[in-house]
Amino acid sequence: xxxxxxxxxxxxxxxxxxxxxxxxxxxxxxxxxxxxxxxxxxxxxxxxxxxxxxxxxxxxxxxxxxxxxxxxxxxxxxxxxxxxxxxxxxxxxxxxxxxxxxxxxxxxxxxxxxxxxxxxxxxxxxxxxxxxxxxxxxxxxxxxxxxxxxxxxxxxxxxxxxxxxxxxxxxxxxxxxxxxxxxxxxxxxxxxxxxxxxxxxxxxxxxxxxxxxxxxxxxxxxxxxxxxxxxxxxxxxxxxxxxxxxxxxxxxxxxxxxxxxxxxxxxxxxxxxxxxxxxxxxxxxxxxxxxxxxxxxxxxxxxxxxxxxxxxxxxxxxxxxxxxxxxxxxxxxxxxxxxxxxxxxxxxxxxxxxxxxxxxxxxxxxxxxxxxxxxxxxxxxxxxxxxxxxxxxxxxxxxxxxxxxxxxxxxxxxxxxxxxxxxxxxxxxxxxxxxxxxxxxxxxxxxxxxxxxxxxxxxxxxxxxxxxxxxxxxxxxxxxxxxxxxxxxxxxxxxxxxxxxxxxxxxxxxxxxxxxxxxxxxxxxxxxxxxxxxxxxxxxxxxxxxxxxxxxxxxxxxxxxxxxxxxxxxxxxxxxxxxxxxxxxxxxxxxxxxxxxxxxxxxxxxxxxxxxxxxxxxxxxxxxxxxxxxxxxxxxxxxxxxxxxxxxxxxxxxxxxxxxxxxxxxxxxxxxxxxxxxxxxxxxxxxxxxxxxxxxxxxxxxxxxxxxxxxxxxxxxxxxxxxxxxxxxxxxxxxxxxxxxxxxxxxxxxxxxxxxxxxxxxxxxxxxxxxxxxxxxxxxxxxxxxxxxxxxxxxxxxxxxxxxxxxxxxxxxxxxxxxxxxxxxxxxxxxxxxxxxxxxxxxxxxxxxxxxxxxxxxxxxxxxxxxxxxxxxxxxxxxxxxxxxxxxxxxxxxxxxxxxxxxxxxxxxxxxxxxxxxxx
Numbered sequence: 001x002x003x004x005x006x007x008x009x010x011x012x013x014x015x016x017x018x019x020x021x022x023x024x025x026x027x028x029x030x031x032x033x034x035x036x037x038x039x040x041x042x043x044x045x046x047x048x049x050x051x052x053x054x055x056x057x058x059x060x061x062x063x064x065x066x067x068x069x070x071x072x073x074x075x076x077x078x079x080x081x082x083x084x085x086x087x088x089x090x091x092x093x094x095x096x097x098x099x100x101x102x103x104x105x106x107x108x109x110x111x112x113x114x115x116x117x118x119x120x121x122x123x124x125x126x127x128x129x130x131x132x133x134x135x136x137x138x139x140x141x142x143x144x145x146x147x148x149x150x151x152x153x154x155x156x157x158x159x160x161x162x163x164x165x166x167x168x169x170x171x172x173x174x175x176x177x178x179x180x181x182x183x184x185x186x187x188x189x190x191x192x193x194x195x196x197x198x199x200x201x202x203x204x205x206x207x208x209x210x211x212x213x214x215x216x217x218x219x220x221x222x223x224x225x226x227x228x229x230x231x232x233x234x235x236x237x238x239x240x241x242x243x244x245x246x247x248x249x250x251x252x253x254x255x256x257x258x259x260x261x262x263x264x265x266x267x268x269x270x271x272x273x274x275x276x277x278x279x280x281x282x283x284x285x286x287x288x289x290x291x292x293x294x295x296x297x298x299x300x301x302x303x304x305x306x307x308x309x310x311x312x313x314x315x316x317x318x319x320x321x322x323x324x325x326x327x328x329x330x331x332x333x334x335x336x337x338x339x340x341x342x343x344x345x346x347x348x349x350x351x352x353x354x355x356x357x358x359x360x361x362x363x364x365x366x367x368x369x370x371x372x373x374x375x376x377x378x379x380x381x382x383x384x385x386x387x388x389x390x391x392x393x394x395x396x397x398x399x400x401x402x403x404x405x406x407x408x409x410x411x412x413x414x415x416x417x418x419x420x421x422x423x424x425x426x427x428x429x430x431x432x433x434x435x436x437x438x439x440x441x442x443x444x445x446x447x448x449x450x451x452x453x454x455x456x457x458x459x460x461x462x463x464x465x466x467x468x469x470x471x472x473x474x475x476x477x478x479x480x481x482x483x484x485x486x487x488x489x490x491x492x493x494x495x496x497x498x499x500x501x502x503x504x505x506x507x508x509x510x511x512x513x514x515x516x517x518x519x520x521x522x523x524x525x526x527x528x529x530x531x532x533x534x535x536x537x538x539x540x541x542x543x544x545x546x547x548x549x550x551x552x553x554x555x556x557x558x559x560x561x562x563x564x565x566x567x568x569x570x571x572x573x574x575x576x577x578x579x580x581x582x583x584x585x586x587x588x589x590x591x592x593x594x595x596x597x598x599x600x601x602x603x604x605x606x607x608x609x610x611x612x613x614x615x616x617x618x619x620x621x622x623x624x625x626x627x628x629x630x631x632x633x634x635x636x637x638x639x640x641x642x643x644x645x646x647x648x649x650x651x652x653x654x655x656x657x658x659x660x661x662x663x664x665x666x667x668x669x670x671x672x673x674x675x676x677x678x679x680x681x682x683x684x685x686x687x688x689x690x691x692x693x694x695x696x697x698x699x700x701x702x703x704x705x706x707x708x709x710x711x712x713x714x715x716x717x718x719x720x721x722x723x724x725x726x727x728x729x730x731x732x733x734x735x736x737x738x739x740x741x742x743x744x745x746x747x748x749x750x751x752x753x754x755x756x757x758x759x760x761x762x763x764x765x766x767x768x769x770x771x772x773x774x775x776x777x778x779x780x781x782x783x784x785x786x787x788x789x790x791x792x793x794x795x796x797x798x799x800x801x802x803x804x805x806x807x808x809x810x811x812x813x814x815x816x817x818x819x820x821x822x823x824x825x826x827x828x829x830x831x832x833x834x835x836x837x838x839x840x841x842x843x844x845x846x847x848x849x850x851x852x853x854x855x856x857x858x859x860x861x862x863x864x865x866x867x868x869x870x871x872x873x874x875x876x877x878x879x880x881x882x883x884x885x886x887x888x889x890x891x892x893x894x895x896x897x898x899x900x901x902x903x904x905x906x907x908x909x910x911x912x913x914x915x916x917x918x919x920x
Contacts, residue, residue: 061829061836065788065796066725071172076598076605077660078672078718078732080104080175084197093215093248093913095170095194096120096162097864097882100840101823103732103784103800104177104190106816107840108857112155113848114148115293116857116889118217118252118882118908122159125177125190126734127780127804127817127845130159132680132710134187137194137391138319141184141505143415143477145387147327152417152475153511153582155848156685158186164323164389166246168211168228169303171197177734178674178716179658181596181609182485182499188680188712189736189780198317199232199240199307207232208920213878217251219539219909220294224249226915238309245302246323254293255539255546256906257445261286262853263358263898264339272345283898284342284359287376288437288448289335290550291906292538298326301390313399322390330381332538334554336435336450337376337428346370347434356899360439366451370432375450377427377460380469381559384420389413403489408482415477422469423562424517429460442858442892445548445905455553457533467525467570470579471515481505499596499609509684510585510620515577516640517570525569532561545886545907580635580643584688584703585620588681606661613654613679619705620647623691625754628705646691648705654679656711668723672732674716682707686742686773693768695755700770708740708775718784726790733783741778743812744849746771778814780806797826813846813854820859834868847891855903858890874920880913 064083071081080102097120100107106124109116122130135142144160146152172195176183183191211228227247234240266273268280301323308316341347347365354360364374391413399405433451440446452459485501519525535555542552557565571577596609622643626633633644658676665671689703718732748767756764782804790796802821806814825838841861848855863885868878891903 061827061834062726062790062796065790069722069726069728069788073670073720073722076607076662077176077180078178078674078716080177082173084171093167094119094162095165095167095173096123098167099123099173099175099192101798101800101825101838102175103786103823104802105175106818106821106842106845108816108847110148111146111157111159111161112148112150113855114150115254115256115258115891115904115906116908117254118911119163119250121161121163123162123192124159124816125175125187126736126782126802127806127814127819128189128736129157129815131157131683132187132189132712133159134184134191134680135160135162135194136184136191137321138196138393139184139193140391140393140409140411140481141186141413141479141507142389142391143413143479144389145415145417145475145477147325147329147385147387147417149382149385149419149422149470149473152419152473153470153514153584154685156475156509156584157683158680161387161389163297163299163325164387165194166228166248166299166323168230168246169194169196169244169321171195171201178660178672178714179656179676179678180607180660181594181611181656181658182501184503185592185611185613185656185679186681188678188710188738190678196303196305196319196321197232197242199234199242199305200237200309200315202232202234202240205234210918211915212918213913213915215248215250216912216914217253217909218911219253219255219907220251222251224251226913240307242305242307243302244304246300248297248299250297250911252293252295252297252908253539254291254906254908255542256291256293256904257543257546257548257550258289258291258333258904259285259287259446259893259902260289260333260335261339262893263895263901264342265897266343266359270343270345272343272348275345275348278354279359282354282357282359284338284362285437285439285446285901286339287335287337288446288550289333290538290543290552290554292332292542292554292556293329295327295329300324300326315395315397317395317397318393319395320390320392324388325386327385327387328383329385330559331378332380332554332556333378334454334551335376335378336437336448337373338435340376340428341367341370341372341374341435344372346372346432358439358898358901361437363436364434366434367432373428373431374433374435374452375428375430375454375459377429379425379556379562381423381562382419382421383423383559383563384418386416386418388416390415403491405487407485410482411480413479417473417475417477419470419473421471421563422517423559423566424467424469425465425557425562425565426468427460427465430454433459439902440548442890442900442902445546445550446902447549449549450551454551454555455537456555457531457535460528467517467519467566469517470582471517471572472513472574473511473582474513475509475511477509479505479507494599494601495597496600497598499598500594502593503591505590507588507590508586510587512583512585513574514579514582515572515574516579517566517572517577518639520569520571523569530568531565532557545909546888546905548905575637576639578638579640580622580638581640581690581692583622584684584690585618586684586688587618587620589616590614603664604662605664606659608659609657611656611658613656615650615652615681615709617650617687617705618647619650619687620645621688621690621703621705622646623702624693625752627691627751650705652709654709654711668721670720670722672716672718672720674714676714678712678714680710680712682709682742682773689773693751693754693770695753698753698766698768700751700768702770702772704772704774707742707773710741711739713737713739724790726788726796728786728788730786731783732786734781736780738778738780740775741808741814742773743776743778743808743810744771745774745776745810747774776808776810776812778806778808780804780814780817794830795826795828797824799824815846815848818843818845818859832870834866836866837863838865839863853893853895853903855891855893858892860887860889861885862887874918876917878913878915878917880915882911882913883908884910886910
């Protein structure tokens, strides 16, 4: 019977795979004698292939390339697929590193304004913000966390950190570019579904594998261990247990240059403008810094999966995953402090240049007797910084009848991001030392010099410094859910099956504690005698790969010395130093229901459905005045003032229709057309950001709990020619109209005027001009080109290009929108040896807001390579090399006042992984 596809799955999957191996030499063409009945059966087989072929175990680059394309062709919707051996054969240590080679996929290595690193961290689709891409594991959500403090409390998005997801856990990754009603909502731009291995999919009763190796990073010059082990045991195809452990260490070093605090403006009344009137109104870099960041990452965790099949029609599965990233890090930034000496004009030479209203080159001679510090130096150590992700799910799959199947799932997932301690010292010094700078636009670092002694503590004055840094941050990201899904085989004309289901979840993202340390004024913290005189120094080759000329032999205290300084001189009182600006809580109750009709006919198939989504939210945030009907306060005791705790209750309902149709123009050629509406809820920091108001100027800033979900109306067309099992030529076009896209802007809003209310003795409300996230409309349109070509039996090449043109209706850039992305790769493989070389390039994109300025990451490309040698049937040696071209990451700020100016330049060096893989 046509509808009994579960009973036929194994034989169909095996036959499809076997036929794929012969397909290259003799492609199958359409049979003109094919009957409608046989066409229906063929369509059903292709659907079964998409769902069931995962049980087939294949190895090697060529086999998995064929398998990935087979699965892609079988889907009714537009997807990209990567299989496990793809990940194993590429130089990739997390899933994001592998996905970057797919068309329509963009990768970034950071989530806030921390700058780029050597490991990819976020995935986005089709030129959009990572928050618009939903990341799932086995079709369900996964709690996530971030190790970097700004991602924990200020730029808190919806995206998942891929640094928590090692590639070894993956069986397949399915990138959904078009939507279906049965796919979980959350990805306005699309979804990435990571499919893990299951115990009963293995052919042998006992399977074991292990990877033992090390990674060498050339900037820190250190080698660290890596391990992954898996054991799978099953009994009579009815019960199985899979257990997997992973432990990975990595040493990171990033060298760079930053312009901190943006660009300051010279006033007409400043002494330098009085002497040089042409400098009135001109801008200059506030702080130019030589930055050294080091980090030790330890990723440890594992999975365990118990699968039980008591009867032929019932399967039960208990699945658990845990991953923790320990990410102790230390950032040093030795900065020329322009705002302390430029405006006075002391020592200013006459040889200077001004371009685009910016003082691009200047020289300040030493000034005898000056007390103005020319240097500000930040040293920030974060021991205990960490992120974590885990989940536990229980699944039941019951084939009630030949026509009716039910699936149920209940799950718990937790994520966290912690910064328990920041040991910090900010110093000012080198009084009157003299300085100079020379800027070269946004392509090259700034040349700058600093007088005085940069190699020892002698030029530093603690009395001009400060102690800062937040403590005790523990962000929670958790979800509890239950869902039920059904499928009914209709077998009536073109209508093949009906999918239906419902889901309910409770989701919380919050940080409820934050202490901003300051100096303990009861101690003699400004006395230089209380500080260590011994110190370490920046690496001898610091800055050589960054470019430009700037101080290099810079001293610093060790993390242990900083910890001792803060323990002695810092005030970390949890009451008086409570920092309410960075506390927040977003609690959501998400409900969903869907129905989807699946069709199949002679040479075509598709689906049509609608998904209902309801979101009930309790959004809690702090403010300097009461904002909501539900409010607690004023809450007193903090040295930062009194504050209020507000809770806004919101409710949103959305209906999201979707439709996909696939035309099999020939057995090797497919045309896809899709239309849908998809949804992403606003970022947590956008909803629950601290609201600060100035009652004198009636201005302010903050979050916006009234934000609406982003709803994207999508149209997608794709043509695909599978001219060989490992060959594909495809062209796709898409358009996304983003309703309620979230951007920042100024709005006039009415708030309670606390000062006027206290003066008058009754409530007074006034209009305030506030900078807040608000809903605007946006759009993205683009094309995708993909070409995969086998060459003989052992070679292959692949290339793809994505064009994405996006923006908002108010003329602002769309975050994450790179107009051009391309990938090129080639490989060789025979029975014993394989090699692969790949290059990925992403053009400039808007990365966010740093302080008050928008900043962009300039276009950059990465070159990766991998080599493997099969010693025998159970042992393989691999060498993976990442960032072989040592890419320089460049950033710039953009302002109407002074155009595009340098913001940051970083290099992270190269990484080499040597691994022995064993299979038993």
